[in-house]
Amino acid sequence: MPEALAVVFVFAVSAFIYVAARFQSRSPARLNAPDERLRLQHYEAWLQERLHRAQREQWDADMVAGIAAELRATSQQLARFAN
8 A cells, every 4th residue: 555655646746747847838937038039030031031932933822821921920029029
């Protein structure tokens, strides 16, 4: 019986640590703003290049619209960092 309690205790502790780590990793306070801004700026530049290429090579209209939508969303995220 004590062995079973030890196994249950270890399982409960590991489950608690897992849940706590998940909540901590999703916390906006842990977000490194300068690194995230830089990442978004690079992603925005890459999307602009991809959009220009898609328009130049006349890709499918749905693909061009999807890239443009992603570019708008990224630009909006960057605007939030400016405020």
